[in-house]
Amino acid sequence: MKRIAVLTSGGDAPGMNAAIRAVVRAGVYYEKEVFGVYEGYEGLIAGNFVKLKVRSVNNILHRGGTFLKSARSEEFRTPEGRKKAIKQLKKKEIDGLVVVGGDGTFTGAMKLSEESGIPIIGIPGTIDNDLAGTDYTLGFDTATNTVAHAIDQIRDTALSHNRLFFIEVMGRNSGAIAVRSGIAGGAVATLIPEKDMSTEALIKKLDKGGKRGKTSSLVVVAEAGSPGRTYTLADDVKKSRPEFDVKVTVLGHLQRGGSPSCFDRVLASRLGVAAIEGLIDGKKDVMAGIENDAVTYTTFKHAIETPKPVEEEAFRV
Structure with missing residues (x-):
């Protein structure tokens, strides 16, 4: 060699x-x-x-x-x-x-x-x-830190306007980024390809928060092989609950960059x-x-x- x-x-x-x-x-x-x-x-x-x-x-x-x-x-x-x-x-x-x-x-x-x-x-x-075969891959920790930072910034806007934010993160077939950043960002719900959650179940969760006086919420969504799918999900929620001020942020390739x-x-x-x-x-x-x-x-x-x-x-x- x-x-x-x-x-x-x-x-x-x-x-x-x-x-x-x-x-x-x-x-x-x-x-x-x-x-x-x-x-x-x-x-x-x-x-x-x-x-x-x-x-x-x-x-x-x-x-x-x-x-x-x-x-x-x-x-x-x-x-x-x-x-x-x-x-x-x-x-x-x-x-x-x-x-x-x-x-x-x-x-x-x-x-x-x-x-x-x-x-x-x-x-x-x-x-x-x-x-498989490694606990962590290169870039995962940095990407989740990037997402957590972005969620912190989005939360400031959500609180200022009583908004429901859907934040889409990368994860073609994996919810790893979504799960970690969902915990770190205090998301009310995290949607990943490994675990099914219907739109109806999500709305019930959001309604439950509303009854407790929660005026703003963050939902983290893994792209699951369909970048931009969160827009459809947000539209479905908006149709069912028009009183929600719904916004979508797709973080995209922002997650790949940075030191x-x-x-x-x-x-x-x-x-x-x-x-x-x-x-x-x-x-x-x-x-x-x-x-x-x-x-x-x-x-x-x-x-x-x-x-x-x-x-x-x-x-x-």
Whole structure:
């Protein structure tokens, strides 16, 4: 294992830069050559490599996004596209690859490893916290802090005008962000894909608060694969209770940006080191994660295909 490459793919997440930094510096520590691949799998196909040294990753620990850029590649989904990527890896004499991303990234990594034989280790970088084999994914903590801050600001307006605010947060198939931020923001209700709540049940909950003299409310809604679905929900509530002054805020990509929290910086650094040490130890086709504060390695297949349940205790709270 002499040459290792690292790339970021899929949606960006706070902490990706910190992970790249850790991969590079751990690689140099173990006397390996480390190469960055610009623009994810698209850059891998194009051979867009750059050699990274210790100073190449200076002053990026605190920055959001990914300086290596990220891109979704339709060509990489095809066997022909992956053949081009394998050709570029062999041309650069890459012995191991570290990929930072979510389920789509790991699906591609699994196929690439099968077809090339090159050992690949993944670092879970997604704000949704929806991958099995790790308690937390990069960006989740930062995203929930961002949402909690936004809810605090929206609450000021809600209280000033006696309004009902619906706040839509990210979470394609996961209510993790909604549950955590719902607790932190004091939401009267939290709607997530894992738990059904009808419009009628929500209205009853809102009515109950009204009877107690509650004049403003916040409802957190996970997008659940349909960004903007909250507008339909808000319209349904408005039709049933026209006396409510209903407003909708969709936080969208605001949740992806910003400087990573201390938690995400530490998590990224631990996982970056774990990825390099895993490759050196002969591991492949696995995701590095942290469970019960210990480094673990989980197969890509398990990480992708095993449903990660919602935190039942947190939802109960």
